[in-house]
Amino acid sequence: MNGLExxxxxxxxxxxxxxxxxxxxxxxxxxxFTTAPELDLVNAQGKVIGSWDDLVSTDTLRQAFDRALE
Numbered sequence: 285m286n287g288l289e290x291x292x293x294x295x296x297x298x299x300x301x302x303x304x305x306x307x308x309x310x311x312x313x314x315x316x317f318t319t320a321p322e323l324d325l326v327n328a329q330g331k332v333i334g335s336w337d338d339l340v341s342t343d344t345l346r347q348a349f350d351r352a353l354e
Contacts, residue, residue, distance in 0.1 A: 285298060296352075303317055
């Protein structure tokens with residue numbers, strides 16, 4: 285995740301979902317994963333507050349993370 289996991293450690297929880305693994309189908313259904321790669325930013329209440337379905341820059345993610353942490 286372009287070094288962001290270390291930068292935001294303790295403030296944001298990062299989880300990866302392998303969409304090729306059938307065991308992850310429930311999570312995929314819950315968040316509506318339709319493509320790979322797909323990145324969803326989910327708040328503490330489980331609401332998707334940001335979503336990207338293509339490659340995304342570190343700066344774009346950093347801005348979204350900082351807004352989410354305000």
